[in-house]
Structure formats: C-alpha cells, structure tokens
Amino acid sequence: MENFDVCVLGGGPAGYVSALKSAINGLSVAIIEKDRFGGTCLNRGCIPTKILYSKAKYLSRLKAPEHGFIVDEFSFNYGEIIDYKDEVVLTLTGGVEKLLKARKVKIFYGFGRVAGSDDNGFRLGIALNEYSADKNIEEAQISAKNLIIATGSSPLMISSFNIDHKSIITSDEALSLREIPKSLIIIGGGVIGCEFANIFSEFGSNVKIIELLPSILSTEDAEISKFTRKAFKSRNIDITNGAEVDSIAPAAANGKAAVTLKSGEIFEADKVIVSIGRRLNIAGLGLEDTGIKMTERGRIKVDSRNETSIKGAYACGDIIDGPMLAHKASFDGIIAADNIAGINREKNYDVLPWSIYTNPPIGTVGLKEGDDGLPLNYNTGRFSYAANGMALAMEEKEGFLKVLVEEKSKKIIGATGVGADIPELIAEIASHMHYGGTIFDIESTIHSHPTLSEIVPESALDSIGEAIHKFNSRAAKKHR
Known part of the structure; x- marks a missing residue:
C-alpha cells in the first residue's frame, strides 16, 4: 500500500x-x-x-x-x-x-x-x-x-421539478446546448440564473426569470439589483418576482415544458433551466x-x-x-x-471579492449597504462611468462604482459596482483593503490616464466630498 x-x-x-x-x-x-x-x-x-x-x-x-x-x-x-x-x-x-x-x-x-x-x-x-x-x-x-x-x-435537484436533462435542465446541460432555444424559462434569479439570462437573451432566446424572492440578485447591493433589473428589462428579459414554483412538466406534444406556480399560473418554454442552488x-x-x-x-x-x-x-x-x-x-x-506543512495560517474572508458576469458585469468586495456588521458611522462615495474619459472613449458609459468608508479612520470597508471591467477595479480596492488602506492611500496611488481605474480614487474621495471630477455639496466640509 x-x-x-x-x-x-x-x-x-x-x-x-x-x-x-x-x-x-x-x-x-x-x-x-x-x-x-x-x-x-x-x-x-x-x-x-x-x-x-x-x-x-x-x-x-x-x-x-x-x-x-x-x-x-x-x-x-x-x-x-x-x-x-x-x-x-x-x-x-x-x-x-x-x-x-x-x-x-x-x-x-x-x-x-x-x-x-x-x-x-x-x-x-x-x-x-x-x-x-x-x-x-x-x-x-x-x-x-x-x-x-x-x-x-x-446542481440541486428537486423531484417535483422533474429534471430530465432534456427540456428541463441544470446549468451543466445549459452549457452544452448546441442550439439556442427560442423560448427559455430560468428558475432562480441568483448569480447563475442572471448570467444565463444575459447570455441566452443576447443570442436570441425569449427569456423569462422566475424568482422566489422579491428581487433578482437579492444578496447584492439594492442599487445593483435595481440596475440589473432595468438593464434586463431593456433587453426584453421578463422577470417574475415573489413567485414560488409548484412543479415543472417535461416537454409535451407541443414540444414545450410547462412551469406551474403555486398561484396556479402556467408558463411554457422550449427549455427550462433550474438554477436554485447546489448540493x-x-x-x-x-x-x-x-x-x-x-x-x-x-x-x-x-x-x-x-x-x-x-x-x-x-x-x-x-x-x-x-x-x-x-x-x-x-x-x-x-x-x-x-x-x-507546519506553516501556521488562519483564514479570513473579510476581503473576499466576487463578480457576476451580466452585461455590464458586477463586482463586489467586503461589506455592502444593508449588511450586518456595518459600523454605525460610515460614508459612501460614488462615481459614474459617464464621467470617466476612458469609459466614454470605449462607449461604456453605463455603470457606477460605490465605495463604503469608515467615517473616523477613513478605511475602506467595502465596494460594489456595475460597469465595464468592474471586477478588475474591485481587485485594486481589495488590495488596499487587505493592507488596511484608507481613501488617502488610494488618492496617493497614481493612476494612469486615461483608464477606467481613475474611477477608483474618484469614488473613494467622493466619500468626503473631494472627488475631482464631480461636484458634491459635501465638498465644503473637510474630513482630513
């Protein structure tokens, strides 16, 4: 042995x-x-x-x-x-x-x-x-x-959903489809569901999301969820929130699978993707x-x-x-x-970034507004892509970056945003957070021009009303 x-x-x-x-x-x-x-x-x-x-x-x-x-x-x-x-x-x-x-x-x-x-x-x-x-x-x-x-x-399997891996599928089978379904129902408006809605709608599917909770991407910042819902609506992605699925029936004679809600409503589509969690x-x-x-x-x-x-x-x-x-x-x-190996290390998830690849993508690190654990006194800084030269040059003006800052220490405690390459911008903020950085550490880091990365110091300094390329009524009050 x-x-x-x-x-x-x-x-x-x-x-x-x-x-x-x-x-x-x-x-x-x-x-x-x-x-x-x-x-x-x-x-x-x-x-x-x-x-x-x-x-x-x-x-x-x-x-x-x-x-x-x-x-x-x-x-x-x-x-x-x-x-x-x-x-x-x-x-x-x-x-x-x-x-x-x-x-x-x-x-x-x-x-x-x-x-x-x-x-x-x-x-x-x-x-x-x-x-x-x-x-x-x-x-x-x-x-x-x-x-x-x-x-x-x-992928989590539920017996009443009758996942047959043909007309009713999981994310695994969704990645192997060789033809785009004309109509698609996605059960679950979380990360996986929204990413697939983004992909298949762009390729021509008529997409409907059915979500149990009051909003899609419910674990994200409320502004992010609202922004994504609006973006999806502009692309004719239909969203039904607060709806519980009772059962799903595989494709019948008409070739469509049927989703029955607890309310009695029935929706049909060529394919149904079940993305409600994992086991x-x-x-x-x-x-x-x-x-x-x-x-x-x-x-x-x-x-x-x-x-x-x-x-x-x-x-x-x-x-x-x-x-x-x-x-x-x-x-x-x-x-x-x-x-x-004898190298003593302890884990800490306080600075754990994550991304969601909708169009535009989403990025987050640390605490968000509404999270437990936020300090009593904190400031938020916000900067729009529409005010960044590189974003306009790229025709990527949709989106924003929001930074959360502890009021007294000016340390960064979290950031979230939506926009082109936002996961890369979040990575910079995560590095500063890892070493206990403040908004002034970001300010003193020279950012190349023109780049999207200039959004980072602008949003950080906006938390004290000192963003260079944004007028803010708080600017008269110095926080240094």
Missing part, C-alpha cells in the same frame, strides 16, 4: 490547488478525482460561462455597433462557439493535470472513500474509473498522514465513520485553519462554510496545505 504525506479528495479549485501547494511545500501528495480536473468551475461553471459571455458581448456590439461603424449583415454559428468552449476547457483541464504531474503529485482517477483512520493517518479505498491509465485495475488502496476533503458541490458532494465518502463533525447547515465543520474535528483531516471549498466561490475554495486549499 502506497503511503503519502497528504491525500486530497477532489480535483476542483480547492483540491488541485491544495495538492500543488502541498507539493511545493515539499510533501508527498496523492489526489483522487472522479472526472476531469478543475471541478465545476473549470468544466461546467466559471470558465465555460465566461466564454459564452464574451461571445454574447461581442454579439451585442454587432447588433449595436459603435459610432462610425455600420454592420449590415452578420450571423453566428452557436455550435462552433460550443466547440471552442470545449476546446478551451480541455486545454485548461489538461494543463492542470500537467502541473500536478510536474510537481510529482500521484493522480488516481476514480471515487475515493475513507476506509479508516488511526494515529498514523487515514486509509483510503479508490474505485478506479475509465480515466485511469491502467484499465486492468479496478481498485486501489492508499494511506496518508493527512487528508484534505475538497469534493465540491453539484454538497459528501455522500459516500465514509465521513460518517470518521467522527468528523458537521455544522447545522450540513457542511463540514472546520476551524480557522480549515482542520476538521479530526486531527490531520482538513476540508476546503463548497463543503465548508462560506460563499461557494472558486477563488475562495483555492484560498481554503492553500490555508490547509500550509498548516499541514
């Missing part, structure tokens, strides 16, 4: 990153993955959707060309776009595998299960699958001193026999070092508390790997 310092269960953003980091730290590492490396993010999430998003944005430019351009005729082949998406995904998943091999990480393709543990570590059984190099071996057993559980999540991939791992404790929400309980209730066993990514974000999962993996 082969023995390793670390065994990683799962090859997604948490798993493969923790494996690479453990190898960099000089440890012997094994990783078990039942599919292709990269997890949901690389194979069926972040990367594939952004490829389709970029094509949809290009299409929007063709339909409404910039000043001075006339586009008489154009067409697209959606099947070729899907082929390109698959090509990129295959390139990236193959790249992860090459990195693991280069770092001498032992790869096992199959489903891993914890078979037992003692003072020396953990024993694991692996049911090898078709991806395994040796087709003659069906099972393998290994042992490891430390275990990292990083098995991720999958944890922890079944069958043998965790119930290890004594690993779970939270009230059914996630694996970990401490600030990502160690579970069992010494030497760590957990990362979607299966522990915190947002289900790929970069958060990778951060978790690095924290676990370093602690196993």
Whole structure:
C-alpha cells in the first residue's frame, strides 16, 4: 500500500490547488478525482460561462455597433462557439493535470472513500474509473498522514421539478446546448440564473426569470439589483418576482415544458433551466465513520485553519462554510496545505471579492449597504462611468462604482459596482483593503490616464466630498 504525506479528495479549485501547494511545500501528495480536473468551475461553471459571455458581448456590439461603424449583415454559428468552449476547457483541464504531474503529485482517477483512520493517518479505498491509465485495475488502496476533503458541490435537484436533462435542465446541460432555444424559462434569479439570462437573451432566446424572492440578485447591493433589473428589462428579459414554483412538466406534444406556480399560473418554454442552488458532494465518502463533525447547515465543520474535528483531516471549498466561490475554495486549499506543512495560517474572508458576469458585469468586495456588521458611522462615495474619459472613449458609459468608508479612520470597508471591467477595479480596492488602506492611500496611488481605474480614487474621495471630477455639496466640509 502506497503511503503519502497528504491525500486530497477532489480535483476542483480547492483540491488541485491544495495538492500543488502541498507539493511545493515539499510533501508527498496523492489526489483522487472522479472526472476531469478543475471541478465545476473549470468544466461546467466559471470558465465555460465566461466564454459564452464574451461571445454574447461581442454579439451585442454587432447588433449595436459603435459610432462610425455600420454592420449590415452578420450571423453566428452557436455550435462552433460550443466547440471552442470545449476546446478551451480541455486545454485548461489538461494543463492542470500537467502541473500536478510536474510537481510529482500521484493522480488516481476514480471515487475515493475513507476506509479508516488511526494515529498514523487515514486509509483510503479508490474505485478506479475509465480515466485511469491502467484499465486492468479496478481498485486501489492508499494511506496518508493527512487528508484534505475538497469534493465540491453539484446542481440541486428537486423531484417535483422533474429534471430530465432534456427540456428541463441544470446549468451543466445549459452549457452544452448546441442550439439556442427560442423560448427559455430560468428558475432562480441568483448569480447563475442572471448570467444565463444575459447570455441566452443576447443570442436570441425569449427569456423569462422566475424568482422566489422579491428581487433578482437579492444578496447584492439594492442599487445593483435595481440596475440589473432595468438593464434586463431593456433587453426584453421578463422577470417574475415573489413567485414560488409548484412543479415543472417535461416537454409535451407541443414540444414545450410547462412551469406551474403555486398561484396556479402556467408558463411554457422550449427549455427550462433550474438554477436554485447546489448540493454538497459528501455522500459516500465514509465521513460518517470518521467522527468528523458537521455544522447545522450540513457542511463540514472546520476551524480557522480549515482542520476538521479530526486531527490531520482538513476540508476546503463548497463543503465548508462560506460563499461557494472558486477563488475562495483555492484560498481554503492553500490555508490547509500550509498548516499541514507546519506553516501556521488562519483564514479570513473579510476581503473576499466576487463578480457576476451580466452585461455590464458586477463586482463586489467586503461589506455592502444593508449588511450586518456595518459600523454605525460610515460614508459612501460614488462615481459614474459617464464621467470617466476612458469609459466614454470605449462607449461604456453605463455603470457606477460605490465605495463604503469608515467615517473616523477613513478605511475602506467595502465596494460594489456595475460597469465595464468592474471586477478588475474591485481587485485594486481589495488590495488596499487587505493592507488596511484608507481613501488617502488610494488618492496617493497614481493612476494612469486615461483608464477606467481613475474611477477608483474618484469614488473613494467622493466619500468626503473631494472627488475631482464631480461636484458634491459635501465638498465644503473637510474630513482630513
């Protein structure tokens, strides 16, 4: 039986990153993955959707060309776009595998299960699958001193929704459609639902979003939600809020699936995408026999070092508390790997940026207005894309950036915005926040002109009424 310092269960953003980091730290590492490396993010999430998003944005430019351009005729082949998406995904998943091999990480393709543990570590059984190099071996057993559980999540399935993966689909199947449905209903107005609404509407689908809560993107800043709703309405994306779905019926004789609400209303479409949440991939791992404790929400309980209730066993990514974000999962993996190597690190999600790729995109970091934890006294600074030279040059004048600032210290406690390249602007603010930066630290950082990045110091200084390119009644009152 082969023995390793670390065994990683799962090859997604948490798993493969923790494996690479453990190898960099000089440890012997094994990783078990039942599919292709990269997890949901690389194979069926972040990367594939952004490829389709970029094509949809290009299409929007063709339909409404910039000043001075006339586009008489154009067409697209959606099947070729899907082929390109698959090509990129295959390139990236193959790249992860090459990195693991280069770092001498032992790869096992199959489903891993914890078979037992003692003072020396953990024993694991692996049911090898078709991806395994040796087709003659069906099972393998290994042992490891430390275990990292990083098995991720999958689309949530509800029996009454009758997901048949044909007319009623999840986000997984939505990324593999080779033809654009004429009509599309999306159940759920969260991040996934809104990103797909943006993509398919641009390619010509008649899109309807049905959301249980009073607004779409309900976890975002209220201004962001309102802005997105207005943008969607301008593109004829129909939104029904405060509506609970009773059942979904697969395509009938007319070829359409039917969504029935609790109110009795019925809506039909060629396809229905169900995007109402995700379930944890922890079944069958043998965790119930290890004594690993779970939270009230059914996630694996970990401490600030990502160690579970069992010494030497760590957990990362979607299966522990915190947002289900790929970069958060990778951060978790690095924290676990370093602690196993004796490098004492504790996680902190206070400065955790995230993005939503609608058109225009959304970016957020830290606290938002309405969040618990906001200080009693804080200021907001706001700057419009329409007042930025580069935004006008790019014909990207729609949007704004809003910065939240603690009134006394002038430290930045959060930022949110919507507009061209806003995720990149948020990244700069996140860097300042990470090091406890104030609005004056941003002011003293010279920003190249003309760039969209000039929106950052303008919005920060607007919190005290001192934005250069914006008149503000607060300007007479100095806060320095």
